[in-house]
Structure formats: structure tokens, C-alpha cells
Amino acid sequence: xxxxxxxxxxxxxxxxxxxxxxxxxxxxxxxxxxxxxxxxxxxxxxxxxxxxxxxxxxxxxxxxxxxxxxxxxxxxxxxxxxxxxxxxxxxxxxxxxxxxxxxxxxxxxxxxxxxxxxxxxxxxxxxxxxxxxxxxxxxxxxxxxxxxxxxxxxxxxxxxxxxxxxxxxxxxxxxxxxxxxxxxxxxxxxxxxxxxxxxxxxxxxxxxxxxxxxxxxxxxxxxxxxxxxxxxxxxxxxxxxxxxxxxxxxxxxxxxxx
DNA sequence: AACTGCTCCAACCGCAGTGAA
DNA sequence: TTTCACTGCGGTTGGAGCAGT
Numbered sequence: 001x002x003x004x005x006x007x008x009x010x011x012x013x014x015x016x017x018x019x020x021x022x023x024x025x026x027x028x029x030x031x032x033x034x035x036x037x038x039x040x041x042x043x044x045x046x047x048x049x050x051x052x053x054x055x056x057x058x059x060x061x062x063x064x065x066x067x068x069x070x071x072x073x074x075x076x077x078x079x080x081x082x083x084x085x086x087x088x089x090x091x092x093x094x095x096x097x098x099x100x101x102x103x104x105x106x107x108x109x110x111x112x113x114x115x116x117x118x119x120x121x122x123x124x125x126x127x128x129x130x131x132x133x134x135x136x137x138x139x140x141x142x143x144x145x146x147x148x149x150x151x152x153x154x155x156x157x158x159x160x161x162x163x164x165x166x167x168x169x170x171x172x173x174x175x176x177x178x179x180x181x182x183x184x185x186x187x188x189x190x191x192x193x194x195x196x197x198x199x200x201x202x203x204x205x206x207x208x209x210x211x212x213x214x215x216x217x218x219x220x221x222x223x224x225x226x227x228x229x230x231x232x233x234x235x236x237x238x239x240x241x242x243x244x245x246x247x248x249x250x251x252x253x254x255x256x257x258x
Numbered sequence: 259a260a261c262t263g264c265t266c267c268a269a270c271c272g273c274a275g276t277g278a279a
Numbered sequence: 280t281t282t283c284a285c286t287g288c289g290g291t292t293g294g295a296g297c298a299g300t
Contacts (some may be wrong), residue, residue, distance in 0.1 A: 049270095089288075102267085111266095
């Protein structure tokens with residue numbers, strides 16, 4: 001038995017959005033807020049599927065979107081994040097305020113890929129084309145487990161028992177960025193929004209772990225393996241010896257830093 | 259002016275993750 | 280534990296616009 005379609009396709013519009021549809025969607029979300037995408041089209045009087053409404057809002061109509069060309073700084077940031085995360089566009093977008101995953105994905109495919117190739121770098125591996133190197137698979141469960149164990153190597157405070165156990169891949173330094181490289185990432189990145197934090201940092205999915213890893217490595221005070229980590233709460237971003245605001249309610253497991 | 263090929267990006271599609279029942 | 284509805288993500292597509300001939 002297949003999944004029921006997300007909407008009644010026979011009675012929905014497809015293709016480019018009209019100004020009137022945009023206006024209806026904006027007005028409705030202003031009044032009622034985001035969410036309930038499935039019922040939104042009917043409530044807003046739109047002959048669109050909920051997914052289509054959500055996409056239109058997120059990628060085009062949201063008021064906080066930054067339109068216009070990407071800056072060189074954004075370019076470099078995207079490249080750095082992509083080298084770390086792979087094609088995790090939503091995570092990358094979470095570090096670029098005002099940019100959407102779709103926008104970044106398109107920009108990557110049309111500009112940055114070419115830019116990297118002109119530098120003689122493989123856009124997937126971020127390594128020189130002529131290097132004798134077997135490209136790692138894009139972040140799948142196995143590589144995520146590997147990456148999680150890498151976290152364990154860079155700090156003994158960030159434990160993730162589920163991930164670190166069962167890691168059978170051999171560590172081949174040439175296939176992964178060095179610790180120094182990871183920590184050398186530009187720190188001028190905005191913190192994730194509350195929503196992003198809630199969504200990406202909770203749970204124990206591979207995605208969440210990856211997000212935590214990025215957040216961890218982008219922290220202003222990255223703990224070294226030798227010294228005890230500075231007290232920075234990863235989920236609250238509060239630099240206190242003990243963060244009382246999250247230690248009880250936080251389910252990310254990151255409160256160990258508090 | 260007409261045609262062709264290319265680029266770019268908005269939008270679609272299918273699947274995975276998540277939480278409620 | 281299973282099923283199902285819903286949301287979000289990443290890959291892909293289609294068409295508008297532009298440049299070259």
C-alpha cells in the first residue's frame with residue numbers, strides 16, 4: 001500500500017506562482033504564522049499543494065531572505081562548509097543567514113563547482129584532481145559514524161557512545177581533513193536560529209550529530225584535546241561554568257559542557 | 259530577425275525522518 | 280511495536296532569458 005499523495009493533484013496548480021498567489025500566501029502566514037502546510041492551501045484559498053506553499057514561502061517569500069549576489073566571503077564559507085558537510089544544503093544554509101538551501105544548492109551547482117574546478121580541485125572531495133586519492137562516499141551513515149569518532153579524537157568531552165561504538169572503518173588521515181583544518185574554519189558565522197537549533201540539535205540522527213559537530217567546531221573557544229574544554233554550553237551558546245538554563249531540559253546531550 | 263545552445267534558478271518529485279495514535 | 284500523516288531534504292527538471300551565430 002503506497003503512501004497517499006500529499007494533496008489532491010487534480011485540483012492543484014503547478015508551475016510558476018502568480019503575484020496574487022504570493023499575496024494570498026503572505027497574507028495568510030502573516031495572520032496565522034507558518035506551519036500546518038497541508039491544510040494551509042485550503043485555508044488560504046490557494047489551489048496549491050502544501051509542499052509547494054512551504055517551498056514558495058521558504059525559498060522566495062520569507063521576509064528575512066537576503067536577495068542578491070553571494071559575496072566572496074559567503075563563497076569561501078560555502079566551500080568550507082561543503083568540504084565538511086558534503087551536500088547537506090540545509091545545514092550549510094543554517095550558517096548563512098538569509099540564504100536558503102535551494103539557493104545555495106543552485107549556486108553551488110552553477111558557480112562554485114566551476115570555481116573549484118578552475119582551481120584544479122574536485123568539487124566533491126575538495127582535493128586536487130591529480131592527487132592519488134580515493135574520494136570518500138558522501139556522508140552516509142558509515143561516514144557519519146566515522147566523523148563522530150573523529151570528534152571523539154579531537155575532544156574527550158564530546159562523547160557519543162552510540163556512534164563511537166561500532167566504528168570499524170580504518171582511519172586514513174589522507175581521506176579526512178586534519179583537525180587543524182577543521183578548527184581553522186572561519187568563525188564569523190551567525191549562530192543557528194532557535195528553530196534550527198531545536199530541529200537540528202535535538203535527536204540522535206546522523207544529521208543532528210553532524211550539526212552538533214559543526215557547531216562544536218565553529219565555537220569561538222574550541223577545546224583542545226590536551227586541555228580541559230572551556231565552559232561553553234553548546235546548545236545555549238552561553239559561556240558559563242554551569243549553564244542552569246539548559247542542564248535540566250536540554251536533550252541534546254551537550255550540557256556536559258555546562 | 260530567427261535560430262540554437264547554454265545558463266540559471268524556481269519549482270517539482272520522491273524519499274527519509276519524526277511523532278502521534 | 281506498528282502504522283500513518285505530515286514535514287523537511289536533496290536531487291532533478293523545465294522553462295525563461297541571454298549570448299552567439
